[in-house]
Amino acid sequence: MKISATSLCPLGFLSTGDKTVPGNNGLKDQNLAIRWVKKNIIHFGGDPNCITVWGQSAGAASAHLQMLSPWSKGLFNRVISQSGTGLAYWAIAPNDTAVRNGKKLASSFNCSINSSTEMVECLKRVDAYELTERQHAFYEWFIDPMMLFRPVVEPNIENAFLPEHPAEIIKSGKAAKIPFLTGITTQDGAFRSSVIFAKPNLVEELDANFSRIAPLTFLYDEIATDKDYVTRRIKEFYFDNNTITNSSKMELTDVYTDAMFLTGANNALWLHLNHTDQPVYYYAFGYRSNYSFLDLTVNDSYNYGVSHSDDLLYLFLPKLAFPEYEPSASDENVRSTLTSLWVDFATFGNPTPNSQDYKKWKPVQSTNLEYYFVKNDTSMAERLYWNRTQMWKSFPLM
Template identity: 40%
Template sequence: MQNHLLVTLRFGAPIAADSWTGYFNASDYGSECPQVDILFGKPYKGRENCLFLNVYTPQLRKDDDTSTYAVMIFIHGGGFFFGSGNLYGPDFLLDQDIVLVTFNYRLDALGFMSTGDEVVPGNNGMKDQALAIKWVHDNIEAFGGDPKRITLFGESAGGASAQYHMLSPLSQGHFSAAISQSGTIFNVWAFMDKSMVVGNTRRLADHVGCATYDNVKMVECLRSVDAKKLMEVRFSFMKWDLDPWMLFAPIVEPNIKGAFLPDHPLNILKEAKHAPVPWIAGVNSEEGILRVALIYKKENLVKELDENFSEIMSITFNDQSKIQESSKLIRDFYFGNHKINNNTMFNLINMYSNMLFNYGIHVAVKMHFKYSKQPVYYYLYSHVGQHSLANIYGDPQLRYGVSHSDELLLQFPYSYGVQFRNAVLDRRDLHYSELLNKMWTSFAKTGNPTPATDSFVSTKWEPVTTESLEYYNIGAGVHSSKNLYSARMKFWDKMNQMRKIILRDEL
């Protein structure tokens, strides 16, 4: 049975919770937001009463104590359609004397559907995030945090979210720095054309039996549909394995009061309307394992991809024209005359890495360097750890490389996969865990990722200073370099100029 109040609030902007006096029992996590996990076909879970945040502090502030800790707000990933802040524990980061905050936000259609007008402008999940960030800014001092030193950091969709808050008028002034791990606003899955989201909203309504001729009546009908049914529609939208993933995501809203993103991200950057804060952004060395391990888990999918490459690429990108025109060039670049099979698995990893992650992040760093006066620090994370999320998606015996999300295992006690809940880090992983967390927390405390007095971080990390986009390699023999994946990035520059297939018409 649905809660009438929650149904009334469904698809609306978030409302700040009332304050309280006395003690608030925060010993248990709040509910996750409604979702289905398509990676494993897991059933529906969560409740609509889900907008909770978690505050972890080294120690509660005493009345006579004026000292404060830097604050780090982590935004979870999951493609804007699954995940929860509850998955990310505080144990590692609190060792660095910071206050850590995690939170939930509405996902998938409940968080990102849009009618394209004032009825449901869109981006409600991002507005949830913005309200949580404002709450932290306004209240964190009571938990020993410094409201003037708040760093947003996130991974995948959370990384893109961190950059979105740099652009949004709802968030600016509430934080002092940002970190985007494996996700930015220029990744193909992180930003959608409004017409595409509106179209998917109408498809969703039609699928659950709601008429679409009038937006007000359509939304009234969608409010009456059980949340579980709305979330499970995603399974019926899949055309090839899990694709297309991109159904609901951030969009440019009508320029009305309360809009999270009132203009195109590139326009906001060009017009210097973004938050003047330093930024870290980077990628893992084999990001595409996330997708490829799932494909190679089913032998028929590899064969289908080889035989129907162009058609499947158009499904992946929700684009029936431009991708098909370019797919031959893409295939030739990554595979030459070779078939897609076990022998070319790492070619496919490179292709998905570049398409879904590396190129968008490369462009985002380039745009930030070009249009922002604040430093941007670029990195490649290449440490192959003892544990990998790829071993959940694919063959547990195979060492694929550094998958999308692998660094999270060294930043948090991470409970996405049951096998990681009590995972013990070996000596090398402990070293990189401490290295990562020292650099991230140094950035949160000072705006510089290289601690001034810590010999543990032996190589100084310099910001980008030229169009070669200098980066910091966090892996064996930590060092600085430049022109990351240069040949591949030039290829995707060419693809974008020809067909606008990755950044569509943004550049």
């Protein structure tokens, strides 16, 4: 079952911080859909005891959070999270932030915020389109903060979907005891950096106001206990304290890749490795053809590498996005490899049950985070972007 998270807006993730609207309605909707599949899949020739929940980006974080919720006990048998986990910095909103954003939204429609009930009743009378569009008015720089309304922990709420932070759920052994597969594309962050470099004024603004913008756009504004320190280290490590210019494209891509995807994957993997007895599989997707989803958002011939969503070109037919798409022999080979790995994981809980077909994909076995590198061919490796990983691990982040 493919999980999407299109309700990353007030309709799906408004939270009043109390029982009026505890939050996570989008995740609860997904859970109801999974329950429907569990109940009815047998009527479509499926096996109710062989269900895989699968998502990409926000959907990947959603799939992982489904795995961690007490609502999901016994509902599915494996999880695939592509470029996102419930441990990503953007996946969970601090409760005070969620409540504050809800009140900000309500105030913009002249709704009373004296009580949660009054506020919600007023918001219900607002047109749904206006409600979702209004959040764009709260951007502080470009499209940041990207997601004002996100999943939250629901403390002291009966039958909460997320009664604890995802990290605490994994540590306490309460996550679903099922195989988990996750990973990133090698330049996942290019979907952010490429758009910034398409607008020269944004590059200048980022450089001139780095200390203000960096915490916001690199997602540590709400979680760093020393934002100035983190900001200084990022400028030093990635940019060598130089001016950010048009020649800094890959450096900025790396920051976004690490802040948005690599760190969340690593944090989830370390926790699952140490606190579960189920196999965890890690991958990096590094194959780039002549097509990229960046082609749909920027008019730039620069090769940013393998961007966010580019792996989807080899799992779904891309003709709608790229009508002229004609796959090369290498494209077809990668598509065959990736679909076989995913289908075998969904079927057996092991992406290479028959290692005669492909190089054996071993689960993560140590804190070095062994991973499967998918390019024209496949190979096992470890310590993906390790210097960058260790730096983010050292940051004072909650």
